[in-house]
Amino acid sequence: MHDSTKILGGKTALITAAASGMGRAGARLFAAHGAHVILADVNAAGAKNVADEILGEGGSAEAHGVDLRDQTELDSFITAVRSGHDVIDVLHNHAGITGPRELEFDAANWNECMTLNAWVPAYLTQQLLPLLRNSAAASVIFTASTAGVRGVAGLPVYSATKGAVIQFMKSLSLLLAPEGIRANAICPGGTDTAGMRAAFQEGAVDASLSAIATTIPLGRVGQPEDIATVALFLASDASKYMTGTVIPVDGGATV
Numbered sequence: 527m528h529d530s531t532k533i534l535g536g537k538t539a540l541i542t543a544a545a546s547g548m549g550r551a552g553a554r555l556f557a558a559h560g561a562h563v564i565l566a567d568v569n570a571a572g573a574k575n576v577a578d579e580i581l582g583e584g585g586s587a588e589a590h591g592v593d594l595r596d597q598t599e600l601d602s603f604i605t606a607v608r609s610g611h612d613v614i615d616v617l618h619n620h621a622g623i624t625g626p627r628e629l630e631f632d633a634a635n636w637n638e639c640m641t642l643n644a645w646v647p648a649y650l651t652q653q654l655l656p657l658l659r660n661s662a663a664a665s666v667i668f669t670a671s672t673a674g675v676r677g678v679a680g681l682p683v684y685s686a687t688k689g690a691v692i693q694f695m696k697s698l699s700l701l702l703a704p705e706g707i708r709a710n711a712i713c714p715g716g717t718d719t720a721g722m723r724a725a726f727q728e729g730a731v732d733a734s735l736s737a738i739a740t741t742i743p744l745g746r747v748g749q750p751e752d753i754a755t756v757a758l759f760l761a762s763d764a765s766k767y768m769t770g771t772v773i774p775v776d777g778g779a780t781v
Contacts, residue, residue: 532560532760537661539616540564540607542594542650545572547719548669549620551750552757559758561616565589567605594621594646595638604653614657614758616761619647619691620669625683636683643687648694651709651723658707666702667760668695668711669753672776675713688713692772699770708769709762715776758761 539556543549557563557580567573570591574576579591588610592603607614619687625631647668654747658664673681674688682705692711699709716738756775759765774780 533758533764534616535560536752537615538562538564538611538613538742538759539618540566540614540763541618541620542646543568543621543706545569545654548714548717548750548753549618550576551754552618552620552687554580554585555751555754555758556761557587558583558763559762561761562586563588564607564611564614565623566592566594567592568595582715594622595642600646600649604650607654608657611657613660614654615661615663616665616667616778617651617654617658618667618669618757618761619650620667621646622671622687623667623684624681629682630678631683639683640690641682644690644694649693651698659705661707663763664707664765665761665765666695666707667697667710667726667757668692668709670695670711670713670772672713672715672774672780674711675772675774675779695772696770703769708760708765710768710771710773712753712756712760713772713774713776713780715742715752715774715779717747717750717753741779742776743781746777747777 539561541549541553544553544565553563553565553576565573565577573589573591577587580587590603591717593599610703622643623639626635651666670691670693671688674692678685695709695711735747753775
């Protein structure tokens with residue numbers, strides 16, 4: 527049963543890449559505030575673990591193992607969501623990968639990065655639009671990146687995909703505004719997740735995080751919960767007059 531007294535009570539929220547990091551934090555926070563959460567992740571066991579955590583705390587959740595980069599799996603997942611739900615109130619397109627560094631791209635890794643970071647959120651939104659239209663106050667949230675609004679020398683492909691996400695979101699927000707469906711993007715800065723830690727050399731994680739913190743005006747690297755709380759705001763009626771916005775959550779780094 528949904529608890530209608532909570533911020534997201536009675537709402538159904540779908541979050542991609544929900545097994546760890548920012549996605550996990552968002553899923554747990556959405557559930558704590560009353561949402562039924564649909565978790566999707568390539569790590570099926572991880573997604574189930576998060577769903578079990580939510581259920582163990584009295585929340586409502588279901589887990590789907592799906593490689594969103596695989597069109598067949600993506601379509602099967604969409605079919606499952608459509609068959610299991612009449613309404614999606616919140617679609618949080620969070621999944622993404624860093625992709626190739628500098629100019630080390632080829633057709634395969636370029637397309638993989640563009641597929642997961644740009645095609646998947648656009649396609650999911652398109653295909654789940656009928657369910658979003660059944661909501662009284664639908665919110666589509668895209669996880670972009672500060673790399674989508676400023677250049678990052680080491681990650682030109684990633685930056686290109688996140689710039690694409692932002693422009694898709696802005697156009698979508700204009701397209702759907704007459705229907706009352708909102709679309710906004712969160713741009714995380716450096717955030718302490720397993721994915722970020724994996725990018726550093728073994729034994730140099732703490733030093734690397736400390737070095738990044740010195741470039742951030744607030745003096746620390748972000749935590750997954752910092753991103754999740756902004757996602758909760760965008761999912762809720764507290765942001766009901768916001769659409770088409772790009773919100774940096776980066777400790778002031780882009781300032």
